[in-house]
Amino acid sequence: MTVLGTDEATADRGAPVAGAGAGAPKRRRFEFLYFALRNKKLIIGLSVVLLFVLFAIFGPLFVQHPLTAYGPPRHTPSGTYYFGTDYFGLDVFTQFVYGLRESLFVGLIGGCGATVIGMTLGFISGYKGGLIDEGLNVLCNVELTIPGLVLLILIAGFLHHTSPLIEGLLIACTTWTWSMRAIRAQTFSLVSRDFVGLARLSGEKSRSIIVREIAPNMSSYLFLVFILLFGGSILVAASFDFLGLGPAGGMSLGIMMMNAADWSALPLHTWWWFVPPGAAITCVVGGLYLANVGLDEVFNPKLREL
Amino acid sequence: MRRYLLRKLLIYILTFFIAATLDWVLPRLVPGNPIQQLLAKIELQPGTYNATYKLYMHSFGFDRPWWDQYLSFWKALFHGNLGISIYDFPKPVTSVIADYVLFTLALLIPAILLAYYAGNKVGAMAARRKSLDNTVLPVGYLLTATAYPWLALLLAFLLAAGGIGHFFPISGGFAYGLLPNWDWAFVWSLMTHWFLPFLTLFLVAFGGWAIGMRNLIIYELESDYTHYLEALGAPSRLVRKYAYRNAMLPQLTGLALQLGVIVGGAIVTEVTFAYPGLGYLIFQAVGNDDYFLLQGIFLFIIVGVLAANFIVDIVYVIVDPRTRVGISGA
Amino acid sequence: MGLKVDQLRICYRTLRGDVTAVDDVTFDIADGEIMGLAGESGCGKSTLGNSLIRMDVRMRQLGGRVELDGAELPISDARAMRDYRFKVVSIIPQYAMSALNPTRRVGKMVSELLRSRGFDYKSALPEFERRVKLVGLDADILKRYPIELSGGMKQRVVMIVSTLLNPSLLIADEITSALDVSTQRAVGEMLLEFRDRNFVKTTMVITHDLSILAQVADTILIMYAGKLAEKARTDVVIGSPLHPYTQLLISSLPEVGVRHDEHTLVGIPGRPPPLLNPPSGCRFRDRCPFAFDRCAADPPFVEVQPGHSVACWLHADGVSPAGGAEQC
Ligand SMILES: Nc1ncnc2c1ncn2[C@@H]1O[C@H](COP(=O)(O)OP(=O)(O)O)[C@@H](O)[C@H]1O
Ligand code: SF4
Ligand SMILES: [Mg+2]
DSSP states (O other): OOOSOTTHHHHHTTOSSTTTTSSHHHHHHHHHHHHHTTOHHHHHHHHHHHHHHHHHHHGGGGOOSOTTOOOSTTOOSOSSSTTOBOTTSOBHHHHHHHHHHHHHHHHHHHHHHHHHHHHHHHHHHHHHOHHHHHHHHHHHHHHHHSOHHHHHHHHHHHOOOOOHHHHHHHHHHHHHHHHHHHHHHHHHHHIIIIIHHHHHHHOOOHHHHIIIIIHHHHHHHHHHHHHHHHHHHHHHHHHHHHTTOSOTTOOOHHHHHHHHHHTTTTTTTOHHHHHHHHHHHHHHHHHHHHHHHHHHHHHOGGGOOO | OHHHHHHHHHHHHHHHHHHHHHHHHHHHHSSSOHHHHHHHHSOOOTTOHHHHHHHHHHHHTTTSOHHHHHHHHHHHHHTTOOOBOSTTTTSBHHHHHHHHHHHHHHHHHHHHHHHHHHHHHHHHHHHHOHHHHHHHHHHHHHHHTSOHHHHHHHHIIIIISSSSOOOSOSSSSSOTTOOSOSSHHHHHHHHHHHHHHHHHHHHHHHHHHHHHHHHHHHHHHTSHHHHHHHHTTOOHHHHHHHHHHHHHHHHHHHHHHHHHHHHHHHHHHHHHTTOOSHHHHHHHHHHTTOHHHHHHHHHHHHHHHHHHHHHHHHHHHHHOHHHHTTSOOO | OOEEEEEEEEEEEETTEEEEEEEEEEEEEOTTOEEEEEOSTTSSHHHHHHHTTOOOTTEEEEEEEEEETTEEOOTTOHHHHHHHBTTTEEEEOTTGGGOSOTTSOHHHHHHHHHHHTTOOHHHHHHHHHHHHHHTTOOGGGGGSOGGGSOHHHHHHHHHHHHTTTOOSEEEEESTTTTSOHHHHHHHHHHHHHHHHTTSOSEEEEEESOHHHHHHHOSEEEEEETTEEEEEEEHHHHHHSOOSHHHHHHHHTSOOTTOOOHHHHHHOOSSOOOOSBSOOSSOTTGGGOTTOOGGGGSOOOOEEEETTEEEOOGGGOTTOOGGGSOOOO
16 A cells, blocks of 8 residues: 555544644644643633642731631631631631641642552553453452442541541542543553554654653643542542541641531521632632643644634 | 443442451451440440450450451351441441431432433533533533532521521421321421432532533534534434434443442531431441441442442443443443 | 536634635546545645535635536535535545444434435335445344444445435545555445446545555546645556656555565655645645746646646746736
């Protein structure tokens, strides 16, 4: 067969711009930035997340009252108590700042941990195939069927002392299945498509192809998976803390909501106690999801809107 | 098809085995043992600690070799014996669970099915109409990004505690003082207590399904077989029908995957509304260090989730013709 | 009557601007003729083919006119085109391997498609089955799902589905690319058979593989970077091409009966220019061994002999550079 262009397949998979792909890495990075800066979803999502991250970092500078300083109880939000005070007269804003820090930290640990575990297992599974794949896949399916929060409750029920780090890792141990499935499938398709074909064609060493071709392809995908897991971990941690299983003596957004529920915030209408922590979670996680959609569009030209 | 279902069944049996083993191992891994922790809570007369400790160790079998304990654990399991509850002493764990399970089922089944149905419909509509999409998409993402406890608190505050009004009771499974019997007052009380927990679960799940369906349909509408149909002049009615049917398949897989998340949400929601289901019970079990109850509920939930998974699998086989011709679909 | 395409310009709208993938294309195909359309991948072949039946949401017609059997084909009017599709204009798409709905049996899908276009499946069925047998398939494939079919089988199924209503114009896009060599020959023969049996009147065969065109095409049109390079009868294009690009393509073909394995992958050094803001002048200039000063202007596509047109300054005697069509 006479082939006029060897890249028919890639060219027809909808290369975004005619003639792109000649000077691959540099051009690709430039193109990524070009589309990233023009994607509203990505910009808005990331800005929201960044705002909260900055707030978590620099928030303590604006704190007026220490965590344990008692003021007037159930004070409505005001100039001195930005978010009001709780049942005991503690400043809700202070709790919010430190709670946000811990919730983001736990989410980050959970997201990173789950991505690393899922990536490792998914890559091994997809790359090796055969029995190893079969075994890991069964393990994944088993773990997937056991409800994560229920398993966490069981573990926490026996393990009485957790720290934010342990909490994050525990969450990672129950959520990695999502990333493994995704990465396994991705590895499969990459291995069967570009990699084998190219390796045969050019006689190149498979390892160098993994590093040069698969890794960059995967990294964008991994980042998407990480963002989703980060958001998911924050949500799981909120439920976990709300049930009183979180780190004892700590402060997190979930713990704030638990305290509010335990100390009659509902009948006493102390809404400022539980509205900010939950709203912050929705904003951060929503921002992450939005950024994920935006990034997906940036990485995947087919999804780009006009 | 048989192969597909058999394979699934095998995984489920394995899952149950692993879950049960975890259930058995975990309490034995904890520093100190549950009996010590248990006795620490009970006020004992001085001098009786050692005797009581021995008695408990023996009656729970902790003084025997581990393999013997493990075997008798399975034996007891097959006899449906999950031990004695401490929270509701001295009721057997199984009958405590039986008291609570109906509430959970009444909450979960309608929430899951209705959210799935409505989410898919609305998602499909959003994929068709840009104007609807502009509201469905952000609302859907906000709902999925919402923590269950927050939505539960918010709804309780607004609709039950007087934020907007006192339309619903704020906690419990039915009005205090009513005796369970099937008259209108009781059924009405059940319904009003049920509604807010249901709404919480429904809303979060609904958001997820709506987004999922919308994205899947858009993906299907960009696929090759759609373009072929359009190139051959097929009306959009047929094109959408195909896209919807094909998008249902990953959504169905998603349903199986989401079960665990929804069950987790139900626990938090039941706790918030003090709704007397298994979620509330497991929370009480943890709070009261009632390990037998904790283990029992865990296993019970696993069995329930496995059964639900299996039902989804059967539906999948019915909906995806490919699994029936011997080629597994997903 | 056949197909007449006149100064057609099609672009894709992208975030960075318009990509003109079909630029001022003029040609015609007679009744009963099979025209081959060849060129490197990315030169706009599929865009040209698709524009004649169904424009993608990103595609826009910037100019030109298409006439089929003496009447204008309203290619940018999606609503009006719907009536023509399948019945008058049909396509065997480049993605034939994935063109069938994976969750429908082949027969069921065809029946639903036919019914949606107002045809009765029952009465069409005998002819459909006859054609299924004609292309060497068993009638029971109608009860199969697409995943149960091999690549060659899927290709053939799509071929007969697309031509079931005896369209006037058939666009066959890369129908041999996914197949092995022996199946390629068989598929090529089917195209000839379809023409001889009057299943289709006019055929446009799109490919990046010239050897299949030598087998089936009456005339060949060569495209380069969205523009026409050369058009002539098949024996002329293969035997005595005039455009330097065509010449290089032909010389890189393996000679009949001789295996030049190293040759097949060499191709022509260099890459075509980008279609987003293309450079002015002859688009082949950077790769052309004969490029000279006149090539800084756009060469017109002119008929140098009856039925033989070329866009190259080497063969444009009597046309001044300024007289060439000034596009863009
Ligand atoms: N959806 C699209 N959006 C933008 N550019 C496109 C799109 N599809 C194709 N193109 C560009 O148009 C040119 C022609 O593509 P195509 O007609 O598919 O080429 P061929 O079929 O000859 O390989 C290519 O350079 C490609 O990059
Ligand atoms: S016009 Fe000039 S550059 Fe273009 S093909 Fe002819 S000789 Fe080559
Ligand atoms: Mg093409």
